[in-house]
Amino acid sequence: MDLKELYRDVILDHNKRPRNFGRIESADGHADGHNPLCGDRLTVWLRLKDDRIEDIRFEGRGCAISTASASLMTEAVKGKDKATVQSLYGRIHSLLTQQDAMPDASLGKLAALSGVREFPARVKCASLCWHTLNAALERSAATVSTE
Amino acid sequence: MAVTASRIAPAPVLDVERVRRDFPILERTVNGRPLVYLDSAASAQRPLPVLRAVEQYETHCHANVHRGVHALSQAATEAYEGARERVRRFINASSTREIIFVRGTTEGVNLVAQSYARPRFGPGDEILITGLEHHANIVPWQMVRDQTGCTLKVAPINRRGEVELDHFLSLLSPRTRLVAIAHVANALGTILPVKRMIDAAHAHGAVVLVDGAQAVPHSTVDVRALGCDFYVFSGHKLYGPTGIGVLYGREELLAAMPPWQGGGDMILTVSFEKTTYNDLPWKFEAGTPNISGAIGLAAAMDYVESLGLEAIAAHEQRLLAHATRELERMPGIEIIGTAHHKASVLSFTMDGVHPHDLGTILDAEGVAVRTGHHCAMPVMTFFNIPATARASFGCYNTEADVASLVAALEKAREVFA
Numbered sequence: 057m058d059l060k061e062l063y064r065d066v067i068l069d070h071n072k073r074p075r076n077f078g079r080i081e082s083a084d085g086h087a088d089g090h091n092p093l094c095g096d097r098l099t100v101w102l103r104l105k106d107d108r109i110e111d112i113r114f115e116g117r118g119c120a121i122s123t124a125s126a127s128l129m130t131e132a133v134k135g136k137d138k139a140t141v142q143s144l145y146g147r148i149h150s151l152l153t154q155q156d157a158m159p160d161a162s163l164g165k166l167a168a169l170s171g172v173r174e175f176p177a178r179v180k181c182a183s184l185c186w187h188t189l190n191a192a193l194e195r196s197a198a199t200v201s202t203e
Numbered sequence: 204m205a206v207t208a209s210r211i212a213p214a215p216v217l218d219v220e221r222v223r224r225d226f227p228i229l230e231r232t233v234n235g236r237p238l239v240y241l242d243s244a245a246s247a248q249r250p251l252p253v254l255r256a257v258e259q260y261e262t263h264c265h266a267n268v269h270r271g272v273h274a275l276s277q278a279a280t281e282a283y284e285g286a287r288e289r290v291r292r293f294i295n296a297s298s299t300r301e302i303i304f305v306r307g308t309t310e311g312v313n314l315v316a317q318s319y320a321r322p323r324f325g326p327g328d329e330i331l332i333t334g335l336e337h338h339a340n341i342v343p344w345q346m347v348r349d350q351t352g353c354t355l356k357v358a359p360i361n362r363r364g365e366v367e368l369d370h371f372l373s374l375l376s377p378r379t380r381l382v383a384i385a386h387v388a389n390a391l392g393t394i395l396p397v398k399r400m401i402d403a404a405h406a407h408g409a410v411v412l413v414d415g416a417q418a419v420p421h422s423t424v425d426v427r428a429l430g431c432d433f434y435v436f437s438g439h440k441l442y443g444p445t446g447i448g449v450l451y452g453r454e455e456l457l458a459a460m461p462p463w464q465g466g467g468d469m470i471l472t473v474s475f476e477k478t479t480y481n482d483l484p485w486k487f488e489a490g491t492p493n494i495s496g497a498i499g500l501a502a503a504m505d506y507v508e509s510l511g512l513e514a515i516a517a518h519e520q521r522l523l524a525h526a527t528r529e530l531e532r533m534p535g536i537e538i539i540g541t542a543h544h545k546a547s548v549l550s551f552t553m554d555g556v557h558p559h560d561l562g563t564i565l566d567a568e569g570v571a572v573r574t575g576h577h578c579a580m581p582v583m584t585f586f587n588i589p590a591t592a593r594a595s596f597g598c599y600n601t602e603a604d605v606a607s608l609v610a611a612l613e614k615a616r617e618v619f620a
Binding site: 059062063068093094095096097117118119120121175177178181 | 556567576580619
């Protein structure tokens, strides 16, 4: 187990200085995510234009993996249409859970999360924000849970 | 832990190196490092005498209990009922009729909630708990509140993580029907002044349930000296198996309570019109019990008594004091729970490092601690933190384990520098 694989510089940086942190006052959709196992909570706010995520912000309290993953996610999906986000979500899921998944170039900085799969107890930390984004996209205000 | 008068002469010193040889799991490595197990408050490891007692039973004596005239059934029944007598002696109950085997502390609390409280309580009645309780000593009472319309009150805690005794006493009244309190708080290690709380509750006519899950591994418990009405604990925190625990109840109370679950073994006669229930304690043990668990628990009690509970407690208190000093010296570490009387539990946070990340980094160094809310979310809310890391010490831990913890925490600091 190599901690450097998990806590890469990109992750530590996004944990310390999360991007797009805060809330959107006139959001088109938002959702709350909760990981009852470790108490991580986050809220994702969205502003949509047609099919595109025009703006996205998140707020929450969680571990470094969950905070950095949410921060990286907001950077990656801003300006993208829903179909692109769905496809990204699928590739991130594979990256987090499949031993042989290789990060492709289109993942950009999100590839920094590839170390998480060596730490099965932490996969939910990294995936919570994506589940929450999905719920926000459906404009559901319901709380999603990783359990 | 000043819960009972001492039954043993001056505490013998624990030979920890010898004790460690009794726990084969301590020889393994985790992530290439020697295991440093600091999570006994979640579940303690089992010594060889417990493992052998269970193996011996499963290999040579297993059959169902109370059911057959054949040799194995009789051997199993003798071993199972022998375990009950062992438990009776361990907590100094008057009779084995007062010892109910359950799955664990949680089931014991639920049994009392549903069989004692639910049929008796109604609007105007009050149940009093404390702000330190484990979810298992909160939720069953909330269920009773919702089922009966009674009121649930909570005695608050202070910044040290102690129950404010005056406030607790002021909440007692003739409306108080039941008081449910931890003997030792699991998240913070606080030892509660249960004897005083029990006496005060009794003065108001309330019955008292004590959650002893975190107390029995660290002290001699004498239920008659305490005077409690119910006492519950789990085997696996006492170096015994999982899935076995004990509900002690005063016979007079248990006798008046209806069975909680129906089934085999808890009856004397059954017809489609009418069933007569079995005597205590079997009235509360429907179905085939956890026979090997009870036997393992009895072996665990033999084991800790052979080491001496006072010797264990003295050893753990030395380690706790040492670890507390070490962690207090580290910048950015805050110890959560600084009660004057504590069991060997050290809950803490590290500035800038979430407890979940701490848990992972410590694990990579072979150090096992619990991280999270410790099934005590109201305690976390009180301190306005989402979680803590919790190191807890058992009879097999050493100062070298504390040094490994400190080194692993320094590693975490480096990773997050």
